[in-house]
Amino acid sequence: MIKRYPTKQIYVGNVPVGGDAPISVQSMTYSRTRDVKATVEQINRLHFAGCDIVRVAVPDMEDALALRSIKERISLPLVADIHFNYKLALVAAEVVDCIRINPGNIGEKSRVKDIVKACQERNIPIRIGVNAGSLEKQFDAQYGQTAEGMVASAEYNIKFLEDLGFTDIKVSLKASDVQRTVEAYRLLRPKNNYPFHLGVTEAGTKFHATVKSAIGLGTLLLDGIGDTMRVSITGELEEEINVGRAILKDSGAAGEGLNIISCPTCGRIEADLVSAVDEIERRTKHIKAPLNVSVMGCVVNAIGEAQHADVAIAYGKGSGLVMVKGEVVARLEEKELVDKFVDEVEKMAEGNE
Missing domain, CATH: 3.20.20.20 (Dihydropteroate synthase-like)
Incomplete structure (x- = not known):
């Protein structure tokens, strides 16, 4: 702070x-x-x-x-x-x-x-x-x-x-x-x-x-x-x-709310990252816990960023990982990743209130 x-x-x-x-x-x-x-x-x-x-x-x-x-x-x-x-x-x-x-x-x-x-x-x-x-x-x-x-x-x-x-x-x-x-x-x-x-x-x-x-x-x-x-x-x-x-x-003047890290769009993206981030922002707007979360769209930066985030999605082609504190907690199809991600964020937020 x-x-x-x-x-x-x-x-x-x-x-x-x-x-x-x-x-x-x-x-x-x-x-x-x-x-x-x-x-x-x-x-x-x-x-x-x-x-x-x-x-x-x-x-x-x-x-x-x-x-x-x-x-x-x-x-x-x-x-x-x-x-x-x-x-x-x-x-x-x-x-x-x-x-x-x-x-x-x-x-x-x-x-x-x-x-x-x-x-x-x-x-x-x-x-x-x-x-x-x-x-x-x-x-x-x-x-x-x-x-x-x-x-x-x-x-x-x-x-x-x-x-x-x-x-x-x-x-x-x-x-x-x-x-x-x-x-x-x-x-x-x-x-x-x-x-x-x-x-x-x-x-x-x-x-x-x-x-x-x-x-x-x-x-x-x-x-x-x-x-x-x-x-x-x-x-x-x-x-x-x-x-x-x-x-x-x-x-950094207020220690509440999610810090959402998402990569800029480029030709390497292998998922519908824009829609995913929009949905995550909407579904986590109420969370006050100060968490760093990462939503990355390709393998170039995904794992590195995810390892340093509280909760992360690392997208691949048609599927991806959900990670908590750098550890993989789920390997899922693309359509299932956001739901799992939001569940993990909410669980962590409850523990940090």
């Missing part, structure tokens, strides 16, 4: 963030929050996809007033996303589990004081969400939309909250490109011990957002940076969670 930076632990509802807590995966609804039915449906979809914390936009008072009805119908911790109108945060704070503010567009510091007071009264945290595209004027004028400007904004607003006696803080530093995002988090990390929420904002459609997030979030996770995260994909819900979980697993 990766050694993470030690951070203060806060709670968003019943979910610990920071400290030794697992890195949580978040998402955000795209319905109008005032549409309680649609918003609850999206939150429930996220819940069943494995989301830990959900955020909703609160652009006006009608949305803020809908939060109570939403909160009563869901089980996920709820974060209210506030821009411009600080009064919406005061209403939201009565109901939600966390307030997210963008210091660049809240305005006068007296308004932030009121938000802090409301959060203190309910003992809920504040996320300082700095975006490169909406820095306060003084930081934009001095630094431009740079990583240094983002860090300066974050430090200023952290100190402002601290001076008010408020330390239940988490911080995000988002830009629409990977390089600035990574640079900003790296610059700020040694300066405080507050938990960080990771994300590349406005990342785009599924393909581009997956690539940007894998590079940016994966890089930070390998540095030991990050306590909670969101993969921002235009128009997606469950896929944000799927990609986020995959980044955590494949970066």
Whole structure:
């Protein structure tokens, strides 16, 4: 496992963030929050996809007033996303589990004081969400939309909250490109011990957002940076969670789920490897045990990879082997291999829970 930076632990509802807590995966609804039915449906979809914390936009008072009805119908911790109108945060704070503010567009510091007071009264945290595209004027004028400007904004607003006696803080530093995002988090990390929420904002459609997030979030996770995260994909819900979980697993930041090793397709393949891997992914998606499994399609790499996997299929022509910890446990026809493989994975997973 990766050694993470030690951070203060806060709670968003019943979910610990920071400290030794697992890195949580978040998402955000795209319905109008005032549409309680649609918003609850999206939150429930996220819940069943494995989301830990959900955020909703609160652009006006009608949305803020809908939060109570939403909160009563869901089980996920709820974060209210506030821009411009600080009064919406005061209403939201009565109901939600966390307030997210963008210091660049809240305005006068007296308004932030009121938000802090409301959060203190309910003992809920504040996320300082700095975006490169909406820095306060003084930081934009001095630094431009740079990583240094983002860090300066974050430090200023952290100190402002601290001076008010408020330390239940988490911080995000988002830009629409990977390089600035990574640079900003790296610059700020040694300066405080507050938990960080990771994300590349406005990342785009599924393909581009997956690539940007894998590079940016994966890089930070390998540095030991990050306590909670969101993969921002235009128009997606469950896929944000799927990609986020995959980044955590494949970066080594989370020790759960299968690491499926399968060879690239080439002219040596002697089986329908693509269909086999698709079926295995679908049938083992629920498994949380941290296992390495291998599905190899020809004799060139099959045995070598299989010997180092917890469970493996080594395909030959029309038949193959199922191996556990490098030992052959079955020689079967091709059509029988996946069933046997999944059985062995499930048995091993039960023993590792």
